[in-house]
Amino acid sequence: MSTSMLGSLSARAAAPGAAAGAAPAVRVAGLTVAYDRVPVLRGVDLDVPAGQTLAVMGPNGSGKSTLVRAMLGLVAPTGGRIDLHGVPLRRFRDWGRIGYVPQRLSAGGGVPATVREVVASGQVARRRRLRLPTAADRAAVAEALEAVGLTGRARDSVHELSGGQQQRVLIARALAARPDTVFMDEPMAGVDSANQQALAEAITRLTARGATVVLVLHETGPLEPLIQRSVVLSEGTVVHDGAPLAPEGDCARPGHDHVHPHADPAPPSAVPDLEVPRRG
Numbered sequence: 001m002s003t004s005m006l007g008s009l010s011a012r013a014a015a016p017g018a019a020a021g022a023a024p025a026v027r028v029a030g031l032t033v034a035y036d037r038v039p040v041l042r043g044v045d046l047d048v049p050a051g052q053t054l055a056v057m058g059p060n061g062s063g064k065s066t067l068v069r070a071m072l073g074l075v076a077p078t079g080g081r082i083d084l085h086g087v088p089l090r091r092f093r094d095w096g097r098i099g100y101v102p103q104r105l106s107a108g109g110g111v112p113a114t115v116r117e118v119v120a121s122g123q124v125a126r127r128r129r130l131r132l133p134t135a136a137d138r139a140a141v142a143e144a145l146e147a148v149g150l151t152g153r154a155r156d157s158v159h160e161l162s163g164g165q166q167q168r169v170l171i172a173r174a175l176a177a178r179p180d181t182v183f184m185d186e187p188m189a190g191v192d193s194a195n196q197q198a199l200a201e202a203i204t205r206l207t208a209r210g211a212t213v214v215l216v217l218h219e220t221g222p223l224e225p226l227i228q229r230s231v232v233l234s235e236g237t238v239v240h241d242g243a244p245l246a247p248e249g250d251c252a253r254p255g256h257d258h259v260h261p262h263a264d265p266a267p268p269s270a271v272p273d274l275e276v277p278r279r280g
């Protein structure tokens with residue numbers, strides 16, 4: 001798929017979930033997180049409207065993964081509030097609506113699971129207990145495998161696959177559950193360019209369906225046409241929230257810091273904030 005095609009699909013994707021009055025897919029207010037009393041997030045405010053594709057960027061250690069993990073309830077906040085689809089996180093039960101692609105392959109770790117089994121495992125939260133997969137479930141797994149170009153590897157053990165292919169398996173697992181909202185932590189890390197393109201196409205399918213996508217990225221790369229908004233963290237605070245940054249922008253580079261604190265969330269269409277990157 002061409003870059004321009006990715007762009008036009010993402011433009012269509014903005015509409016379905018962005019209905020006026022709909023609760024944001026994610027609402028974060030005054031979020032603080034500390035590990036062993038060391039603050040890592042220091043008052044993060046962030047609304048992610050339904051249907052938006054958002055990149056969370058920033059230097060190593062700035063708190064990107066912690067923010068996403070807190071949004072998923074995997075890390076306990078020390079303060080603030082998180083809502084998913086209008087429901088406070090502690091009361092949120094509709095996990096079938098949520099997809100998560102962690103930084104590295106953990107599904108099937110040590111277990112000789114096949115590619116199809118790992119992809120199908122993404123549907124477990126959607127299904128009622130003790131209900132076997134329906135024909136529709138199986139069709140969704142087949143469609144997800146096709147979306148990431150792994151139909152021919154469905155019966156193979158995930159451990160026979162390359163790192164990039166394993167990453168595609170995780171994306172397919174998220175796709176198979178037909179989530180409304182998907183969090184992906186560095187989906188392109190360690191993935192070669194051919195696999196990156198396949199991943200970009202799979203994510204395009206998600207956004208074209210109206211899903212909300214929150215991506216932790218070091219650089220936008222082939223996902224650049226999909227990204228509607230960038231949030232940049234530095235030392236646990238939001239230092240940019242607005243238009244996507246240029247793919248090679250200093251702000252996106254690990255190790256580069258920002259000298260102006262800024263926390264006003266801006267709509268995706270807003271003019272970019274003036275950034276004053278400090279070159280380290």
Ligand SMILES: Nc1ncnc2c1ncn2[C@@H]1O[C@H](COP(=O)(O)OP(=O)(O)OP(=O)(O)O)[C@@H](O)[C@H]1O
Nearest residue numbers: 035036040058059060061062063064065066067216
């Ligand atoms: N489980 C943990 N226990 C203690 N400290 C942690 C833990 N997880 C992360 N940290 C620390 O919290 C800070 C933020 O980490 P986090 O992984 O959220 O940052 P990041 O922006 O995602 O970094 P990277 O780009 O390197 O993945 C870092 O200093 C990290 O060392």
